[in-house]
Amino acid sequence: MLLDFGKLGSWKWILIAICTLTALFLLLPIVFIIALSFGSSRWLAFPPPGWTLRWYEELFADPRWIQSALTSAKIAIIVTILSVALGLLASFALVRGRFRGRAVLRAFFLTPMVLPVVILAVALYAGFLRLGINGTLTGFVIAHLIVALPFSIINISAALETFDPAIEDAAVLCGASPWEARYRVTLPAISHGLFSAAIFSFLISWDEVVLAIFMASPTLQTLPVRVWTTLRQDLTPVIAAVSTLFVVLTIVLMVATALIRKGTSK
Amino acid sequence: MTTPYLHIDGIRKVYGEVVATDHVELTIGESEFLTFLGPSGSGKSTTLYILAGFQDPTAGDIRLRGQSILRIPSHKRQIGMVFQRYTLFPHLSVGENVAFPLRVRRMGRAEIEEKVRNALALVRLSGFEDRMPSAMSGGQQQRVALARALVYDPPVLLMDEPLSALDKKLREEIQLEIRRIHQETGVTILYVTHDQDEALRLSDRIAVFNRGRIEQVGTGAELYAGPATRFVADFIGDSAFLAGRLATVSGNRASLRFPDGTVATDVPVHGGGTVDQEAELMLRPERIELTREPGPEGTTLPVTVQDITFLGNNTTVVLRTGWQQELSARLSFGHPLVGGIGRGDNLHIRWQPDVAQAFATP
Numbered sequence: 001m002l003l004d005f006g007k008l009g010s011w012k013w014i015l016i017a018i019c020t021l022t023a024l025f026l027l028l029p030i031v032f033i034i035a036l037s038f039g040s041s042r043w044l045a046f047p048p049p050g051w052t053l054r055w056y057e058e059l060f061a062d063p064r065w066i067q068s069a070l071t072s073a074k075i076a077i078i079v080t081i082l083s084v085a086l087g088l089l090a091s092f093a094l095v096r097g098r099f100r101g102r103a104v105l106r107a108f109f110l111t112p113m114v115l116p117v118v119i120l121a122v123a124l125y126a127g128f129l130r131l132g133i134n135g136t137l138t139g140f141v142i143a144h145l146i147v148a149l150p151f152s153i154i155n156i157s158a159a160l161e162t163f164d165p166a167i168e169d170a171a172v173l174c175g176a177s178p179w180e181a182r183y184r185v186t187l188p189a190i191s192h193g194l195f196s197a198a199i200f201s202f203l204i205s206w207d208e209v210v211l212a213i214f215m216a217s218p219t220l221q222t223l224p225v226r227v228w229t230t231l232r233q234d235l236t237p238v239i240a241a242v243s244t245l246f247v248v249l250t251i252v253l254m255v256a257t258a259l260i261r262k263g264t265s266k
Numbered sequence: 267m268t269t270p271y272l273h274i275d276g277i278r279k280v281y282g283e284v285v286a287t288d289h290v291e292l293t294i295g296e297s298e299f300l301t302f303l304g305p306s307g308s309g310k311s312t313t314l315y316i317l318a319g320f321q322d323p324t325a326g327d328i329r330l331r332g333q334s335i336l337r338i339p340s341h342k343r344q345i346g347m348v349f350q351r352y353t354l355f356p357h358l359s360v361g362e363n364v365a366f367p368l369r370v371r372r373m374g375r376a377e378i379e380e381k382v383r384n385a386l387a388l389v390r391l392s393g394f395e396d397r398m399p400s401a402m403s404g405g406q407q408q409r410v411a412l413a414r415a416l417v418y419d420p421p422v423l424l425m426d427e428p429l430s431a432l433d434k435k436l437r438e439e440i441q442l443e444i445r446r447i448h449q450e451t452g453v454t455i456l457y458v459t460h461d462q463d464e465a466l467r468l469s470d471r472i473a474v475f476n477r478g479r480i481e482q483v484g485t486g487a488e489l490y491a492g493p494a495t496r497f498v499a500d501f502i503g504d505s506a507f508l509a510g511r512l513a514t515v516s517g518n519r520a521s522l523r524f525p526d527g528t529v530a531t532d533v534p535v536h537g538g539g540t541v542d543q544e545a546e547l548m549l550r551p552e553r554i555e556l557t558r559e560p561g562p563e564g565t566t567l568p569v570t571v572q573d574i575t576f577l578g579n580n581t582t583v584v585l586r587t588g589w590q591q592e593l594s595a596r597l598s599f600g601h602p603l604v605g606g607i608g609r610g611d612n613l614h615i616r617w618q619p620d621v622a623q624a625f626a627t628p
Contacts, residue, residue, distance in 0.1 A: 170353035172341045173318060174367035174414065181341075184366075188357040 030247055037240035044237055055241040065242065068226040075137065075222060076205040079144045083201035084194055086145075087152025094153070095160045106153075113150045120146065121214040128215075135217030143215050144205040151204060152197040159193025160186075192261055199257045203250060269332040271296040271454065272422060277326035279312050286312040288478045290326070294422075297452040303465040303501070304475030310458045313475075314424050317456065319343055330421060346415030346453075347424040350431070352407045354399035360386070360410050361395030367418045385413040388447060405436045409443070416451060425457045429464070441467050462502055474498050490550075494536060496625035499548045506554070506593035507546040508567075512626065515539045522547050522624055524567070526588030531564030532619060538626020545626045553621040554595040556583060556603055561616030569593075571611045583607070585615065 008015065032046065037055055039048025059065050094106050112120065124143050125134060133139040163186060171181035187194070209224040216225045223246070227239055270293035277290040287309035294300050302310035315321045317328060319340030327334050335343055354363050364385050368378045386392050389409040399407055408428050415423055425444075429437045445468060448455055459465055465472050466486040473483045474497070482494040486502070493499035496507070510524040512535065520535040522545055530547050538545065560566045569585040572592065580596045581604050587593070595615060597604050607613065 164351055164353065166349050166351050167353045167355060169318075169320060169340075170347065170349060170411070170414075171355065171366070173343075173345060173347045175341050175344070175370040175418065176366075177339075177341050180370065185355050189355065191357070 033240050033243045034247070036237055037244040039237065039240075042237065044235060044240070055237040058236075059238050059241045062238075065223075065226065065238075068221050068223045071220060072206055072222040072224070075140045075144060076202045078137075078141050079148050079205040080198050080201045082141065082145055083148040083152045084156075084197050087149060087156045087197050087201075088194065090149075090153050091156040091160050095157050096165065109153050110150045112146050117147065117210045121211045124211065125214045134215060135220055137220065140212070140215045140220070140222070143211040144208055147208065147211065148201040148204045151200040155197040155200060156190065156193045159190035159196075163189050195260055196257060199253055203253060207246065207250070270294070270329075271298075271331060273327075273329045274313065274317075275327045275329065277313060277316060277323045277328065279309075279316060279321065280324045285478050287316075287323075290478075290480055292473055292480065292483065294454060294456065297454055299448050299455045299457065299468060299470045301457045301459060301465040301469040301472045302475055303459060303462060303472050305460055305501075308475040309478035310475040311426060312478075314426055314456065314458050317422070318345055318347055318424055344418065344420050345422050345424060346418070346420035347426065348408065348411045348415050348428040350427040352399070352404065352411070352431070354407055354410055354414075356399055358399075359395065360391070360397045360399065360402070363399065363410055364414045364417050367414065371418065381417050385417040386410075388416065388450065389413045389443070404432050405440055408432070408440065412444075412447065416447070416453065419453075421454065423453050423455045425455060427458055427460070430459075430461075437464070438467075444468060466502075472502075474501060476501075493548070493623070496536075496546065496548070499623070499625065504551050504594075506549045506551060507625075508549070508587065508591060508593065509544070509546050512538070512541055512543045512545050512624075515541055520545070520624060521564070524587070524589065526568075528567050528588070529564060530567075530622065530624075533622045533624045535624040535626055537628060543626050545624050548623045548625060549593070549615075549617055550621065551582070551594050551596045552580075553617060554593070555616045556585075556595050556597060557614050557616060558603075560614045565619055565622075566614050566616040568612065568614055571607055571609055571613060573609065574607070585613070 005012065005015075035048060036044050036046065038051050038053070039045070040050035040052040040054070041048055090109060094102060094109070121143070124139075124146075128134045128139050128142075133142075167189070168178075168181050168186050171185040172178055176184060207224055208222075209228060212222045212225045213228060216222065221229070223242065227242055230236065231239055272294040274290055274292040274294075278288050279286040290309065290313050292300075302313060304310045312321065316323050319335075319338070322336070328336055354360075355366065358366065361382055364382045365378050368381060373381075382395070383392070386394060389412050391406065391409055391413065394402075394406070394410075399410070402410070411428070429440055432440065441464060444455075447453075448468075457465075457468060469486065471483060471485055472489055474481045474489065476495075476497045482489060482498045484492075489498055489502045493502065499505050500507070508522075508524060508530075510522040510530070513521045513523040513529060515535065518534055518536075518539075519532055520539070521529055521531040522533065523529050533547065535545065555561070560568065567587060569587055571583060572586050573584040575582045575584075579599055581599070581601070582594050582596055584592060584594050593615075603613075
């Protein structure tokens with residue numbers, strides 16, 4: 001190998017130093033927040049003068065936080081289901097279809113990924129005003145679905161592309177109707193793609209803040225919006241506690257994805 | 267006349283401007299092993315896909331025991347098929363793969379278990395029930411695919427170049443397995459290949475496809491000894507073609523004159539019949555005799571030795587005719603000329619009158 005780690009000599013230490021600094025740069029803010037959430041200082045002093053679970057108690061005692069978390073979860077779950085379902089249908093068309101403009105359509109489906117979110121948010125806000133769905137669950141779901149769908153399509157298309165349609169043909173000759181073949185053979189075979197699509201869609205909706213700020217109403221606020229508005233009024237360690245829980249949930253989901261991927265690739 | 271078991275009746279398939287198959291006409295007997303042999307794009311796979319129901323023919327019919335199957339959707343045709351690519355269901359174990367057609371048919375658990383066990387025993391993979399397809403070799407995967415296609419006793423088994431992804435040694439091993447399975451089960455097999463050795467090794471009869479049409483149907487020996495067209499002569503076995511013109515024609519026999527003036531007399535001629543038409547004389551290398559003296563007139567030709575290659579059981583001698591056309595002859599091990607001839611020697615070839623054939627150039 002050209003770049004053999006063992007043959008780098010003193011460069012090795014420089015490489016290690018760069019890697020360590022990068023890791024610290026990425027991880028320190030998170031470690032910092034987690035430490036603060038358990039710190040006893042009301043003013044977020046660091047290092048914390050003492051340790052407490054008080055902010056977590058305050059968090060769970062406040063129905064507004066719980067309400068926002070439930071709203072976030074509800075929206076994220078609906079978005080996940082719709083995103084995977086639509087992503088699956090779109091992927092079938094994009095991967096298996098033989099029609100003019102397929103490449104253009106694929107690029108079109110992926111544009112929400114490259115479009116600045118704030119522009120999308122303004123456009124949706126203006127559009128939803130006419131429809132009267134700003135500040136409603138429907139508005140939220142549509143907005144998040146738009147940014148989640150490209151990730152669904154990418155993951156499901158990738159899985160479908162590596163799946164040989166001849167396998168589906170084989171299932172049909174074995175006596176399964178075309179729909180039964182797709183349901184019993186194709187879907188299980190691309191399940192890792194469906195699962196990745198679901199995790200991505202959920203996480204995108206769960207921690208999305210720009211669109212959510214535009215869509216939110218006083219009675220309908222997602223957790224990131226609540227964090228944002230609370231932060232503007234009052235710098236409380238409860239926010240550190242919320243953030244910590246966020247991080248934990250994300251890590252749990254990522255680990256679950258990795259484990260399931262490992263399981264299916266065996 | 268009794269109804270044929272399987273009758274492919276004038277199948278024609280057109281894609282836009284391209285004619286994939288044209289008037290494919292064939293009857294297949296019960297328990298027969300018939301191979302579609304031809305180069306890629308010759309229509310053999312298209313015909314198989316129409317049988318499987320993946321494509322509809324533009325015209326024609328396919329009847330199984332006298333009943334047309336074209337209106338029956340693929341999944342109700344009960345046909346078995348082994349594909350060129352590996353098509354085991356990747357998320358199911360070997361046992362579950364073989365059980366799949368039976369589960370779809372809602373068969374009882376005990377019956378499924380017994381049939382799966384028998385099918386795996388048939389392909390000599392007993393005990394592999396719990397293996398995942400990804401943990402098996404290509405040859406094993408194709409044997410599981412064969413078990414899966416046979417487990418529901420299909421009236422016809424289609425095989426679309428199932429061994430083309432395997433290496434030569436493994437291919438020959440599985441060819442023997444397929445023959446044994448055909449003999450044990452008596453299933454009717456339609457097999458597609460572009461490999462003439464494979465076709466000769468496996469089949470009861472071979473249908474040679476070319477440009478969407480069947481050129482000839484017959485046993486391997488029939489095709490080798492009496493090819494009906496130049497294409498069949500060229501595709502099955504090695505052959506030498508010597509270009510000349512028809513000198514005389516009477517009925518379906520003719521004499522050919524070569525550019526150096528030599529004449530081959532009284533050979534059967536296919537596909538033509540006017541004097542001075544271009545034609546080729548076909549000779550099989552192992553039927554060409556090489557001698558120092560010319561043979562009887564009309565069955566002999568002067569040649570020059572170009573190259574000599576020792577190949578173990580035979581010695582191949584590359585020869586050149588007076589008009590610079592190359593052909594080869596095979597001398598069996600121990601032939602008196604081997605060792606006694608060298609490059610540049612002037613010799614003669616001769617042939618028995620009944621082994622030569624001529625094909626008129628259309």
